[in-house]
Amino acid sequence: MAEHPWLTVIGLGEDGPDGLPPASRQILDSAEVVMGPPRHLSMIPESAAERVEWPVPFSDGLPLLERLRGKRVVVLASGDPFWFGAGSVIARHFEPNEWTALPGQSSFSLAAARLAWPLEQVLTLGLHAAPLTRLRPHLSPGVRMLVLLRDGAAVQTLADWLNEMGFGDSHLHVLEALGGPRERRRSTTAEALSFDDIQHPVCVGLEIDGEGRAISKASGLPDQVFESDGQITKRPIRALTLSALAPKPGEHLWDIGGGSGSIGIEWLLRHDSLTATTIEPRAERAERIRRNADALGVDRLNVVQGEAPEALAGLPMPYVVFVGGGLSAALLEWLKANLPGGTRLVANAVTLESEALLAHWHEKLGGDLLRIELAQAGPLGPRRGWKAAYPVVQWSVTL
CATH class of the missing domain: 3.30.950.10 (Tetrapyrrole methylase, C-terminal domain)
Structure with a gap:
C-alpha cells in the first residue's frame, strides 16, 4: 500500500467526527474533497473542503469518485465500511495502492x-x-x-x-x-x-420464535418446499445427488435442465460462498426457478433460459456440473471438450436411452456408475405395500 494514498474511507459513527480517533480526524481535516451521503456530510463541520453527495444508486458514485483521483479525498461511510458497507465496493473498483480505510465502531x-x-x-x-x-x-x-x-x-x-x-x-x-x-x-x-x-x-x-417451518440444513428438502409442475428431482434422489456433487466453499455449479431449480437452490443453501447458474430451456420453468430461489433466500441463483450446450457459451466456468435434463451425446461431448480438467460432472438418467448413454460414457471416461432403486410404502387394497419409483442411474466423474 502506498504511504499516502489519495483516497481514505473513514467509518463515521452517530456521534460524528467527535468520536473519531486522532489519525482519522487529522485526515478528515486535511481533505480537499469529502464525499458521502447527506446524513454523514451533515455531521461534519464546515471547512474548505469541497463536499460531494454520494448519489443513489450507490454505483453511480463510483464515476464521480474516479474523477477526483489526484486530490486528497475522504469518503464517509457508516461504522465499519467492510462489514456490509461501502468499503468492499470501493476496494473492488480501485487499485490497492490508491486507498486506505479507517473503520469505526460497527453497528x-x-x-x-x-x-x-x-x-x-x-x-x-x-x-x-x-x-x-x-x-x-x-x-x-x-x-x-x-x-x-x-x-x-x-x-x-x-x-x-x-x-x-x-x-x-x-x-x-x-x-x-x-x-x-x-x-x-x-x-x-x-x-x-x-x-x-x-x-x-x-x-x-x-x-426467532413461532410455529413456522424451519428449513433443514440437511440435503434433500421436502418436495413441497418447491413450487413445481412435476419436473423435480425428488427428495431422496436429490439428497444423493447433492452428496455426489460434494459442494465445497467458493465453488460454482452449472445445473443443466433446471426444472424447478431444486438442485441449484439446495447447492446454494449449503454455504453462502457457493454460486450457481441454472440453465432451463422453458420460459415458464425458468420463471418458476426464480420464484423458488427468491422464496428460499438464495436470490443470487443465476437463471439462464436457453438450450444446452448453446446457452453455456460465455458463462463463468464451473467447478461442478449437474445434468438433470436434456442429457445427450452432443451435450456430453461439448462438456468434455470445453471444461477444464478437474471439473466434477454428475448426470442422472431415467430412460433406457439415457441410461445406455451414461453406461457408454462410464466405459469411456470411468468414474462411478450408481443405480438407485427406491420404493415407498403405500395403500394396497385394505393393506399396505411397496410402490416402486422409476430407477435412476447416476454417473459421477472428474474430467
Whole structure:
C-alpha cells in the first residue's frame, strides 16, 4: 500500500467526527474533497473542503469518485465500511495502492453490547438493498440475528413478513441511531409491533420464535418446499445427488435442465460462498426457478433460459456440473471438450436411452456408475405395500 494514498474511507459513527480517533480526524481535516451521503456530510463541520453527495444508486458514485483521483479525498461511510458497507465496493473498483480505510465502531458491535449477545454466536446481515427472504434459511426457533435495514418502514415490513412465515412470536429489539445522541431501544414481537416512528439508521435484533417451518440444513428438502409442475428431482434422489456433487466453499455449479431449480437452490443453501447458474430451456420453468430461489433466500441463483450446450457459451466456468435434463451425446461431448480438467460432472438418467448413454460414457471416461432403486410404502387394497419409483442411474466423474 502506498504511504499516502489519495483516497481514505473513514467509518463515521452517530456521534460524528467527535468520536473519531486522532489519525482519522487529522485526515478528515486535511481533505480537499469529502464525499458521502447527506446524513454523514451533515455531521461534519464546515471547512474548505469541497463536499460531494454520494448519489443513489450507490454505483453511480463510483464515476464521480474516479474523477477526483489526484486530490486528497475522504469518503464517509457508516461504522465499519467492510462489514456490509461501502468499503468492499470501493476496494473492488480501485487499485490497492490508491486507498486506505479507517473503520469505526460497527453497528453490530454496538447492538451486541446493548443486548448482551455474544457476537460470535449471532448471525449478522445487511439488508439495506437486499430482499428480506435472505433471512429465510435462518428462520428457526432460538436463532438470534442482527439485521441492518434501510429505514424505519422496513422494520414493519420485516414484522409483517415474519408473521406471514409463521414466526410472529419472534422478539424484535429495534435499535435506532446507535452510539449517538438519538439512540433509542424498544422491544416487541413481530405480531405486536405497533410503533411507527422508527428513525434511520436502524438495526434490529431478532430472536426467532413461532410455529413456522424451519428449513433443514440437511440435503434433500421436502418436495413441497418447491413450487413445481412435476419436473423435480425428488427428495431422496436429490439428497444423493447433492452428496455426489460434494459442494465445497467458493465453488460454482452449472445445473443443466433446471426444472424447478431444486438442485441449484439446495447447492446454494449449503454455504453462502457457493454460486450457481441454472440453465432451463422453458420460459415458464425458468420463471418458476426464480420464484423458488427468491422464496428460499438464495436470490443470487443465476437463471439462464436457453438450450444446452448453446446457452453455456460465455458463462463463468464451473467447478461442478449437474445434468438433470436434456442429457445427450452432443451435450456430453461439448462438456468434455470445453471444461477444464478437474471439473466434477454428475448426470442422472431415467430412460433406457439415457441410461445406455451414461453406461457408454462410464466405459469411456470411468468414474462411478450408481443405480438407485427406491420404493415407498403405500395403500394396497385394505393393506399396505411397496410402490416402486422409476430407477435412476447416476454417473459421477472428474474430467
